[in-house]
Structure formats: C-alpha cells, structure tokens
Amino acid sequence: MFKKRVKKQVGTPIEGTDRLLPRLSLFFFSRPRFSAVLWLVIAVFGVLSYTTFLKREGFPKINVPYSFVNGAYIVNNPAQVDKDVTKPLSDVILKVPGVKTVTAMAYGNFYTIQVQYEETIGAKDGSAAVEKAVQAARVLPATATAMYQPLDAGSPNGKGDSILLSLYATGNNVPADQLVAKANEAADYLTKQGGVTLAQTFSVDSPFLTVPNQATGQLGVTQKSFDRFGVHKDGSNTFYNAVIIGVKAVPHFDVLKLDAQLQKATAQLATQPAFAGYNVAVSYSVAPSITQQITQLQRSLLEGLLAVIIVSALLIAMRASLITVTAMALVLLVTLGVLYVIGYTLNTITLFSLILALTLIVDDTIIMVEAIDAQRRRSKTAAETVALATKKISRAMLAATFTAVLAFSPLLFVGGILGSFVKAIPVTIISSLLVSLLVALTFIPFMARGLVLGKKHLGQSEDKESPAHAMETLAAHALAGPLRWANHHRARLVMLGITAIFVGVGFIGAAGFIFQKVTFNIFPPSKDANGLTISFTYPPGTTIANAQTIADKADALVAEQLGSNLIDAAYYNSGSAQKASLYVNLISYEQRAVTAPQLKEQLQSAFDTSFNGAKAEVGLQDVGGPAGAFTVRIETDNVIAARQLAGDMRSYLSTETLTRPSGTKAQFKSVVVSTPDAYYRHNGKAYVSVMGEFKDSDTSALVNLAQKAVEKQYTTEKLADYGLTKDAIVYDYGFESQNQDSFKTLLIAFPLVLVAIYLLLLIEFRSFLQPLLIFMAIPFSLFGITLGLYLTHNAFSFFSMLGFFALIGLSIKNTILLTDYANQARRAGERPVEAIALALEQRFRPLIATSVTAIVSLIPLALTNPFWEGLAYTLIFGLLSSTLLVVTIFPYYYLGAEFLRITSGRLARKIFVRK
Numbered sequence: 001m002f003k004k005r006v007k008k009q010v011g012t013p014i015e016g017t018d019r020l021l022p023r024l025s026l027f028f029f030s031r032p033r034f035s036a037v038l039w040l041v042i043a044v045f046g047v048l049s050y051t052t053f054l055k056r057e058g059f060p061k062i063n064v065p066y067s068f069v070n071g072a073y074i075v076n077n078p079a080q081v082d083k084d085v086t087k088p089l090s091d092v093i094l095k096v097p098g099v100k101t102v103t104a105m106a107y108g109n110f111y112t113i114q115v116q117y118e119e120t121i122g123a124k125d126g127s128a129a130v131e132k133a134v135q136a137a138r139v140l141p142a143t144a145t146a147m148y149q150p151l152d153a154g155s156p157n158g159k160g161d162s163i164l165l166s167l168y169a170t171g172n173n174v175p176a177d178q179l180v181a182k183a184n185e186a187a188d189y190l191t192k193q194g195g196v197t198l199a200q201t202f203s204v205d206s207p208f209l210t211v212p213n214q215a216t217g218q219l220g221v222t223q224k225s226f227d228r229f230g231v232h233k234d235g236s237n238t239f240y241n242a243v244i245i246g247v248k249a250v251p252h253f254d255v256l257k258l259d260a261q262l263q264k265a266t267a268q269l270a271t272q273p274a275f276a277g278y279n280v281a282v283s284y285s286v287a288p289s290i291t292q293q294i295t296q297l298q299r300s301l302l303e304g305l306l307a308v309i310i311v312s313a314l315l316i317a318m319r320a321s322l323i324t325v326t327a328m329a330l331v332l333l334v335t336l337g338v339l340y341v342i343g344y345t346l347n348t349i350t351l352f353s354l355i356l357a358l359t360l361i362v363d364d365t366i367i368m369v370e371a372i373d374a375q376r377r378r379s380k381t382a383a384e385t386v387a388l389a390t391k392k393i394s395r396a397m398l399a400a401t402f403t404a405v406l407a408f409s410p411l412l413f414v415g416g417i418l419g420s421f422v423k424a425i426p427v428t429i430i431s432s433l434l435v436s437l438l439v440a441l442t443f444i445p446f447m448a449r450g451l452v453l454g455k456k457h458l459g460q461s462e463d464k465e466s467p468a469h470a471m472e473t474l475a476a477h478a479l480a481g482p483l484r485w486a487n488h489h490r491a492r493l494v495m496l497g498i499t500a501i502f503v504g505v506g507f508i509g510a511a512g513f514i515f516q517k518v519t520f521n522i523f524p525p526s527k528d529a530n531g532l533t534i535s536f537t538y539p540p541g542t543t544i545a546n547a548q549t550i551a552d553k554a555d556a557l558v559a560e561q562l563g564s565n566l567i568d569a570a571y572y573n574s575g576s577a578q579k580a581s582l583y584v585n586l587i588s589y590e591q592r593a594v595t596a597p598q599l600k601e602q603l604q605s606a607f608d609t610s611f612n613g614a615k616a617e618v619g620l621q622d623v624g625g626p627a628g629a630f631t632v633r634i635e636t637d638n639v640i641a642a643r644q645l646a647g648d649m650r651s652y653l654s655t656e657t658l659t660r661p662s663g664t665k666a667q668f669k670s671v672v673v674s675t676p677d678a679y680y681r682h683n684g685k686a687y688v689s690v691m692g693e694f695k696d697s698d699t700s701a702l703v704n705l706a707q708k709a710v711e712k713q714y715t716t717e718k719l720a721d722y723g724l725t726k727d728a729i730v731y732d733y734g735f736e737s738q739n740q741d742s743f744k745t746l747l748i749a750f751p752l753v754l755v756a757i758y759l760l761l762l763i764e765f766r767s768f769l770q771p772l773l774i775f776m777a778i779p780f781s782l783f784g785i786t787l788g789l790y791l792t793h794n795a796f797s798f799f800s801m802l803g804f805f806a807l808i809g810l811s812i813k814n815t816i817l818l819t820d821y822a823n824q825a826r827r828a829g830e831r832p833v834e835a836i837a838l839a840l841e842q843r844f845r846p847l848i849a850t851s852v853t854a855i856v857s858l859i860p861l862a863l864t865n866p867f868w869e870g871l872a873y874t875l876i877f878g879l880l881s882s883t884l885l886v887v888t889i890f891p892y893y894y895l896g897a898e899f900l901r902i903t904s905g906r907l908a909r910k911i912f913v914r915k
Contacts, residue, residue, distance in 0.1 A: 021394040021441055022387040028442040029386050035446040039330065046333025049340040055254045056290050057347045062420035064153040065100075065117035067127035069093075069134070072211040073144040074109045074222060082106035082679035082686075088139040089113055089146075090684045096133045098126060104681040107578060110224055119415055123150035143212040153417075156284040157205070157572055161246030162255065163262060164284035165202075166229035166570055168240035171277050176226065176241060180206050183243040186269060186280050190245075194265035198250055198258040205244040205573045225576050226548050228555055229283055230569040237559035237566050239552070244573045245280070259287030283570040284583075289530065290347070292588060296865055297351040304358045304857030305329060311856055312366065314468045315849040319451045320369045323444055327365045328358065331439050335432040344424060352868060353428035355861060356806060359854040359875060360404055360429065361436035363813050366853060367393055367400075368440040370846040372448050382453035386445045394441075396813075396820040399764045401437045403816070404809025405430050406756050410749030411805070418742035418798070425802065433809075469845070476844035479887055480837040487833040493895065500892035504780070507885060511782035514790050516662045519698035522739045523622070524795040527866035528589040529596040531621030532603065534558065534582040536614040540677040544577045550613035551575055551582075557611055558582065561603050565592060578675060583621065589866070596620055615672065617693060630668075630692040630706045633730040635685040638723060642688040645714075645722045646673045649690045652713055658705040666702055669695040682730070689732075698795055700743075703733050739798070746801055757812070765823070773897045774819055776890060777811035777882050784881025785874050794870035803874030810854060810875070811882035815890060817843045822894060832898040836891045844887065851883040 028035045069089065073081050086104035090113065093102050098121040103114045117126040127150040140146055152160045167183040187202035207225040212218065229242035249258055259282065266280045305325050312321030332354055336346075344350055371389035379385040411426035413419075486492035536554060538547050551571070558569065562584065569584040586596060594602075600618045607616040632649065634642040650671045658666040674680060674689040681687065694702050716726045754775070761771035785804065789796060818839045825835035855876050862872035 019391075021398075022390040025386050025390040025441050025445040026383060029383065029445040029449055032446060032449060035442070039443055039446070042337065043330055043333050046330075046335075046337040049336045050333070050346070053340045054336065054344075054346040055252060056256045056294070057286065057345050059421070060345065060347050060349055060424050062153050062417060063119075063122055064151050064417055064420075065119055065121055065123055065126065066151040067115045067117075067123050067130065068149045068151065068158075069113040069115065069130065069146055070111070070149065071144055071146040072110050072209045072222065072224065073141065074211055074220065076108050078106050078108050078677060078679050081108070081111050082681070084141050085144055086111050086113060086679070086681055087684070088137075089134060090681050092133055092137045092139055093130050094684055096126075096129050098129070102681075102683055106679040106681075107677065109222060110576075123152070126150065145209065145211050157244070157246065159205075159246060160248055161203075162249040162253065163247040163258060163282060163287075164570075164572060165245040165247060165262070165266065165280050166227070166242040166283035167245060167278060167280050168229050168242040169277055170240070170279050173241045176207055176223065176243065179241060179243040180204060180208065182275070182278055183245055185274065186278075187245050189269055189272070189274075190265055194261075194269070196247075196258070196261045196265050198253045198261055199247050200250045201248045203246045203248070205246055207243070207573060223544050225573050226544065226551070226580075227571045227573045227575060228551060228569075228582075229281065230555060230559060230566070231281065232564065232566045232568065235564075237562065239555035239559065239569070242283075242570065244283075244570075255285070255290060256287050259285045281568070283568060284572065292530075293348050294346070294351060297355055300355050300861045300865065301332070301358060303860040304355065307856040307859075308362060308853050311849060311853040312369070315472065315845060315852065316366070316370055316373055316469075317452070320373045323447045323451055324362075324365050324369050326447060327369075327439050327444050328361055328436075330443060331361045331365070331432055331436045332358070334435045334439070335428065338431045338435070339428065342427070344427070347424070349422070349424040350428050353425045354432070355868075356425070356802075356871070357429050357432035358857055360806060360809060361432055362853045362857070363400055363404075363810070363850050364397055364433075364436040364440040365444065366850045367397055367817070367846045368444045369448070370849060372445070373452060374842075374845075376453060376458050379458060382449060382458065385453055385458065386448070390441065390445070392821075392824070395764060396816050397437065397440065399761060399816050399820070400809065400813040401433055402760055403757050403812050404433050404806075406753055406760065407805045407808035409756075410746055410753055411802075413749065414742050414745050416739075416742045418739050419745075422798075422802075429806075472845050472848065473841075476841040479844070479891075480840045483833050483837040483840070483891060487831075487837075493833070497892045497896055500889035503889050504776070504885065504893070507783040507881070508779050511779075511786045514783075514786040515796070518786055518789045519660075519696075519795040520701040520797070521698040521795040522700045522743050522798050524797050524870065525597070525620050525622050525697050527595070527597070527869055529620045529622055529866070530586050530588055532584040532586065532596065532600055533619045533621050534584065534603070534607075535617045535619070536580045536582070537617075537672065537675075538578055538580075538614045540675050542577050542614075542677075547575060547577050547580065547614075551580060553613055554582070554607075554611065554616065557606055558584065558603065561606050562586070562599065565594065565599060578678065590864075615670075617670070630694070630703050631732040632690045632710060633682060633687040633732055634689070634724070634728055635682060635687040635730055636724055636728050637686050639686060639688065641722045641724055642686075642728075643673070643676070645719075645724065646688045646690050649710070649714070653690070653692055653706070653709070656709055656713075658702060658709060660698075660701060660705065666694060666696050666698075666705070668692045668706075682732075687730075700739070700797075707731050743798060743801070746798075753808075757808070761816075765819070767901070769897050769901055770819055770823075773893060774812055774815040776893055777815040777886055778808060780885040780890075781807050781811045781878040781882035783885075784877035784879070787881070788873045788877025789870065791877075792869070792873045794873055797870055799868065799871040800874040803871040803878065806875060807878045807882070810851070810879060811886070813850065814847050814883060814886045817847055818886070818890060819894065832895055832902075836894045840887065840891055847883070847887065851879050855879050 073085050075081060086106040090102045090104050093099055093115055098117050099115060100118055101116040105112045115130055127148050131148040134140060149159060151158045155161050156164050167179060167186055183204045187204055190196060190202050207223050208221050209224050210219055210221050227242045227244055228239050230237055230239035262282055269275055269280055305328060308325045308328060309321045312324045339350060371393045372385060375389040376385045379388060408426040408429050411422055482496055486496050565586050567585040567587055569582055571580055571582055574581045600620060604618040634645055636642050650673050653668050653671045671690065671692045719726060758771045761774055765771065789800060821839035821843050822835040825838050858872045858876050862869055862876060
C-alpha cells in the first residue's frame with residue numbers, strides 16, 4: 001500500500017530540487033552519445049593531469065614567514081659580538097614593519113639572527129626589507145659580514161635549493177679546502193656538461209668565510225662549519241668528509257624528473273678523469289620518498305576501488321558495482337584535473353586527500369546506484385526509473401554532500417604554518433565531493449542505461465535477489481521488528497524509547513571515560529618512519545676542530561648501530577663548534593624487520609652509554625618535527641641571576657613528575673641550560689634558556705603540564721629571591737605554540753560548522769527539530785573514535801580531528817537517509833512508527849553499503865601506512881560505532897522527535913483556536 005502511495009507521490013510535479021535534479025539526470029540519460037563524449041574528454045584530461053601535467057613534490061610549498069641574518073665578526077668574544085652586532089641589529093630589525101619576533105645568538109666569531117614576520121608577510125619580501133633597514137641604519141661594524149637569507153620551507157637547507165649533492169673523496173680523508181675546490185669544479189661541470197635541464201644553478205655551500213680580523217684588520221679565512229656524508233656500500237657503512245653542492249631548480253619543476261637527471265649526470269661525472277678518487281652523490285632529494293608515497297597511496301586507492309567492487313557486488317549487484325567503481329574512478333580523475341587547473345601539485349597531501357575523498361564520494365555514487373537498482377524493479381521504463389530514483393534520493397544526496405562540504409570548510413581558514421600545510425586537504429576533498437554529486441546525477445544514469453536498465457532488467461520481482469540481498473532484507477526486517485511490535489502500544493513504545501535513550505547515553509558516557517585514557521598530541525610521532533635525526537650539542541669551549549673529531553666518533557657509532565638499515569647520512573653543512581645535526585636515511589619500513597622508533601631507542605641507548613663527546617638526542621624525521629620540546633626563557637640583563645635560576649630550574653624539572661588528567665605520570669628525559677659560550681636575545685632582551693625533552697611523545701599535553709609545574713614552583717615571591725620579576729619568565733614552545741593556536745582555531749570553528757550545517761538542514765527539511773535529530777549521528781561516533789584510538793595506541797591529534805570532520809559528513813549521511821525517507825512516508829500518509837520502520841527497511845541497504853565500503857577501503861591504509869594510521873582508525877571505528885547505533889536506536893529518537901513535533905503542534909493549534 002505504501003509503495004503505491006509513494007510511487008504516486010513522487011510521480012507528481014514538485015517544485016524545487018525534487019523536479020530540477022531528475023530533469024538533469026534525464027538530460028544526460030537521454031543523450032548517450034553526448035554524455036559519452038563529454039565524460040570521455042573529461043576523463044582523458046584527468047589522466048593527462050595525473051600522468052603529465054601535475055608536478056610531483058614532497059609536501060606542498062608553504063609560506064614560512066621566517067628569514068635569517070648570518071655573519072662573522074672575528075673577535076673571539078661572544079659578549080662583544082652581542083654588544084657590537086646582534087643587539088644593534090636586533091633593535092633595528094624590530095622596527096621594520098611586519099616583523100613579529102627577533103631571536104639573536106652571538107658566538108665567539110659568528111652570529112645568527114632569526115626573524116619571524118606576520119603571516120601576511122612573505123619570507124623573501126621580509127628579508128629584503130630587513131636588509132634595506134640594516135644597511136640604512138649603518139650599525140654593522142666595518143669588519144663584520146652579514147648575509148640575508150629568507151627561509152624556504154620546501155628547501156632542504158632553507159636556502160632555496162631543491163636537491164643537495166655531497167662531494168667526497170673515496171680514498172683517505174681530504175681536507176675541506178681541497179674538497180671545496182673540487183666541488184666548484186664539479187658544479188662547473190654539471191652546469192655546462194651535465195645536461196640537467198631542470199637545474200637553474202649549482203652552488204657550493206662552503207664551510208669557510210673570508211672576513212677581516214678585528215684586531216689586525218687583515219682578511220683571513222676561518223672555518224665556520226663542517227659536513228660528513230655516510231653511505232652503506234659493499235656491506236658496510238663509511239663516513240667521509242664532504243662538501244655540499246646545492247641545486248636550485250627552474251620554476252615549476254618536477255622533482256622526480258630533476259632527480260633522474262641528476263642521477264644520470266653524477267654517474268657521468270664519476271667517469272671523468274678529472275674526478276678520479278672523488279664521488280658526487282645525491283644526498284638530499286624527496287624523490288625516493290615521493291615515489292614510495294605515490295606507490296603506497298596508489299595501491300591504497302586501487303585497493304579501495306577493489307573494495308568498492310566487492311562490497312557493491314555483494315550488497316547490491318555485480319552490474320551495479322561496475323557502475324559504482326567506474327563513477328568513483330571518474331570522480332578521482334576529474335578531481336585531479338581540477339587540482340591541475342587551480343595550480344596544485346601531486347604531493348603527499350593531495351594524494352592522501354584523494355584517498356580520504358574515496359571514503360566520502362562513495363556515498364553519492366552508491367546511493368544513486370542503489371536507488372536506480374531498487375527502482376528498476378517497480379518501473380516499466382528506464383526513463384521512469386531514472387526520474388523516480390533521482391527524485392527519491394536527491395534531497396538526501398544534496399543534504400549529505402553539502403554537510404560534508406561544510407564539515408571540511410573550517411580547514412580553509414586555519415592560519416599559520418599548519419594552515420598552509422593542510423589547505424590542500426579541504427580544497428581537494430570539497431572539489432571531489434562536488435564532482436561526485438555531479439557525476440552521480442549525470443554519469444551514473446548514463447551508465448545505468450546500458451548495464452542495469454535494459455528491458456530484461458526492468459520489473460524484476462524481489463524473489464530474484466541475491467543471497468546477500470536476502471540477508472540484508474532479513475536484517476532490515478529484524479531491526480524494524482521491535483518497532484512494529486510496539487506499534488499502537490504506548491507502553492511498549494515508551495519502554496523501547498527509554499531503553500534507546502539509556503543505550504545512547506551509555507555509549508556517549510563510555511566515550512568520555514575512554515577519552516581520558518587517550519593521549520593528546522597535535523602532531524604525534526609516526527609508528528614508523530624512513531629517517532632519523534641526531535642532534536649534537538657540544539660542551540662550552542669546543543673548537544671547530546674538536547667538534548669534527550667528536551663527530552667522527554659519533555659517525556662510527558651510528559655506522560655500527562644501524563648496519564644494513566642505513567642508506568646514507570649527511571650533516572648538510574650544519575656542523576659547527578656549538579652543535580650539529582646528522583640526518584639519516586633508512587631503508588623503507590616495508591623492508592625493515594625493526595621499526596624506526598626501535599632503532600631510535602637503540603641508537604639513543606648507545607649514545608647514552610658509550611659516547612661522551614657531546615650531548616646526543618635521537619629523533620624521528622617526521623612531519624611534526626622534533627617532539628618533546630619545552631623551553632623557558634629567563635629574560636633579563638642580569639645574566640648572573642638568570643644563570644643561577646636556570647640551574648635551579650634544571651634541577652627541579654629533572655626530577656619533577658607531571659600528572660596527566662587521566663592520572664598517568666610523565667617525566668623529562670633531559671633538561672639543559674643554554675651554553676655560556678653564547679649570548680642570546682629575544683626581541684632585544686637578553687635571556688638564558690632552559691630546554692627540556694620529554695620521555696613520552698604526547699608533547700602537546702605535556703608542555704602545558706610542564707608550564708603549570710614551573711608556575712607553581714617559581715612564584716613571584718621565589719623569583720624575587722633571585723632579584724627577578726614574574727615577567728622575566730617566558731614560555732616558548734616553538735612550532736608547537738603555533739600548532740596549538742591553529743588547533744584551537746579548529747575547536748572554535750567546530751560549533752560554527754554545526755550552526756552552518758543546522759541552517760542547511762533547516763532549509764532542506766523545513767524543520768527546527770529534525771536537524772538536531774540528524775545531529776545524533778555525531779555523538780554516536782564518539783565511542784568508536786575513542787575506543788579505536790585507545791586500542792590502536794594512537795593519540796588524539798590533528799589527524800584524528802581531520803578524521804572526525806570527515807565522519808561528520810559520513811555519519812550524518814546515515815541519519816539523513818533515514819529521516820528523509822521517513823518524511824516521504826509520512827507525506828504519503830503513514831503514521832510515525834510505520835514510517836520509520838519502512839525507512840529502516842528501504843534505506844538499510846544503501847546505508848550499510850556506503851558504510852561498509854568506506855570502512856573496507858580504509859583498512860589497507862590503516863595497516864600499511866603508519867603516517868595516516870591515526871586518521872584511518874578514527875574513521876573506521878567511528879563509522880562502525882555510528883552506523884551500529886543509527887540502525888539500532890536512532891529510529892526511537894526519531895519517534896521521540898515526532899512525538900514532540902506533533903504534541904507541540906497540537907498545543908499551538910489549541911492556543912491559536914482559543915485566541
């Protein structure tokens with residue numbers, strides 16, 4: 001009876017999208033040649049965009065508003081360098097418009113000034129303004145040098161170079177000056193004869209400076225840095241003295257093609273007699289990483305599409321699954337074309353976004369395919385099938401798609417470095433969502449014409465369905481059974497309603513309980529990685545010669561400990577008399593029996609027990625940067641008092657135990673005070689710093705706990721004993737502070753997103769209450785999210801928050817489907833209980849198909865890619881939780897909402913009639 005009434009209802013003319021969208025679908029359905037040519041052209045453009053047009057790079061280029069002023073002042077006195085150079089330069093730079101902070105470090109003969117600008121200022125423009133201001137002020141001593149360098153975040157050394165080459169002698173260690181001379185020859189050869197068309201310049205990063213001596217006034221050469229290159233060859237690891245050759249690429253280059261050209265050119269150089277005994281190796285290039293990431297993500301995409309085929313074939317039909325997977329592949333190709341048109345590149349972020357989009361675009365495609373497949377059994381013509389199927393699901397598709405679009409929109413407005421880093425995610429996903437809606441309404445009806453809407457496929461009876469469909473029908477009837485059992489029995493309905501409320505509240509309460517046990521870290525370290533970073537801090541008084549001797553011992557230890565797990569390693573000219581950083585490339589985690597965190601712990605233990613030359617900290621090369629950073633700056637001109645307080649603070653923090661809200665404990669792994677061999681200034685104020693590294697990785701939570709511990713211990717009264725005031729203590733978390741600010745932006749934007757989605761649903765459903773009802777899918781997902789993160793040992797992070805935004809669209813889609821169909825049934829004359837029961841039966845298949853397909857498509861990503869593991873598990877467990885609760889208890893929430901709506905309507909009518 002209901003089916004006839006609904007059929008009659010949807011067959012009548014209706015204004016708005018219920019009429020417009022069926023016309024759009026019929027337009028493409030009735031013009032198969034036009035549709036075929038149009039979509040073929042678009043698909044070919046997408047293929048060309050992927051294979052040819054889109055440039056490859058590691059991560060998207062972002063504006064990092066920093067620059068550096070580096071130079072030499074040969075006086076062998078850090079205090080004098082501070083007095084004559086860094087302080088006057090800091091004072092001048094602070095007055096430059098757009099400058100946010102200025103941090104200066106003065107050493108015996110050298111200095112470095114880091115300048116941070118407002119987000120609207122580019123590093124290149126800011127650096128030029130700083131250089132102009134310093135030159136105009138004429139505060140730099142005549143015997144001091146200055147080099148102004150904007151920070152290029154896409155460059156390995158921050159100097160605009162795209163790839164680094166290391167030149168080294170294959171025999172005995174050759175002095176650095178000879179290596180520099182040979183490196184200049186190599187750069188000249190590669191420029192003129194290398195055939196590297198994608199390289200703009202080759203420049204040698206010399207470790208020497210030619211500067212006037214303050215005492216004698218004579219020009220002299222002094223070594224400011226050193227480099228080493230280590231490589232695994234013939235079963236052993238060997239480190240060599242090395243010199244860096246920076247390769248600056250032409251604009252809009254492809255890093256894979258540039259890397260290939262350099263590999264060929266360096267191999268050719270090695271055959272030249274002039275370079276006998278020397279070798280030039282590509283020591284830094286993101287090409288291997290990009291190749292691996294592209295391979296992994298392509299595999300994940302293919303596995304996801306295979307999952308779509310299997311799930312669709314089992315839950316819908318084989319022919320329908322072919323339409324679904326073809327449509328999804330087309331959506332991805334069109335999205336790639338859109339990325340090319342708007343000037344994006346193919347990188348880790350855009351590739352991942354496509355995988356995440358795969359779980360979202362499955363909704364529109366499967367919902368449309370299932371609607372056509374279901375409607376063909378009740379229609380006599382193909383055109384009627386398309387029109388009625390589109391009319392039935394168009395409102396739900398629009399609401400679900402634009403809900404998902406709104407859910408990702410806050411990411412477009414996240415500021416800072418994090419915002420620049422992730423902007424490609426919402427752009428890619430929003431593009432794919434809009435494309436998927438268009439493809440579902442146009443391409444799927446066109447494809448269905450030949451695959452499922454032939455004359456022999458129309459009007460098939462239900463008894464011809466597959467065993468999987470029979471099981472779906474059985475499950476749907478079983479879920480609707482209690483509703484019909486309680487129909488027309490108020491007591492039974494009340495009992496079921498109260499039970500549903502208790503179950504829902506219980507799951508949400510359990511989510512809150514488990515959440516306390518989940519750690520918080522905006523950028524948690526990955527479960528595995530392909531690189532390590534070893535930072536060395538040398539004791540006060542270390543010379544550049546002593547630092548190199550210590551580095552040789554460290555290199556030998558690294559070579560011994562890593563063995564065959566090492567590919568190569570380099571300092572990239574970061575070695576100095578104060579510190580050095582060794583960057584280690586490991587063989588792929590897919591080929592290693594041991595994880596990078598295990599190698600990190602093994603190497604750290606070796607340094608702690610058998611290395612005394614310098615303080616060594618081993619970390620992962622990860623997207624979040626070094627973990628565990630906590631810094632307190634003691635800003636005062638009273639350096640003696642600052643050092644006394646810093647020493648006491650170091651002793652305090654070294655033994656202090658931090659207690660998380662969950663009750664678990666944490667401690668510092670190490671706490672150090674800034675070296676007395678240098679003078680430091682921040683925004684013109686002298687300071688001494690206390691820097692702590694945590695044992696655990698939940699940095700974002702621990703830095704806040706550490707700050708509270710310092711504030712509790714060092715009160716105003718206690719600071720007065722040192723002759724210092726409260727404002728002398730300043731906390732600096734580096735990039736962690738910016739990440740937390742950006743993360744807070746997301747938290748602030750979340751309620752605004754809910755308001756926007758509410759207004760969208762208000763317009764779509766013309767109800768104030770039903771949008772709130774539809775929102776129940778969001779808290780239903782919380783139990784799965786928290787349980788999944790807890791069981792898989794993942795932190796609540798930016799990536800899990802990203803997964804949560806995706807879940808908003810995925811989970812709300814389920815409640816939209818049920819609510820929309822129940823509303824159609826109500827308009828057809830059914831009472832609330834029967835309406836929601838019918839909705840559950842009729843929408844169970846697309847609801848389960850979309851959720852199961854999304855979950856299955858994410859499993860390969862969760863199991864094979866540690867970088868995205870936390871996000872994948874957030875989606876998988878969140879979808880499981882939300883889908884389970886939606887199909888079991890949401891119908892009773894719908895009945896409660898209908899009861900409130902009907903009751904309030906009656907009261908309003910009574911009041912109106914009385915008046």
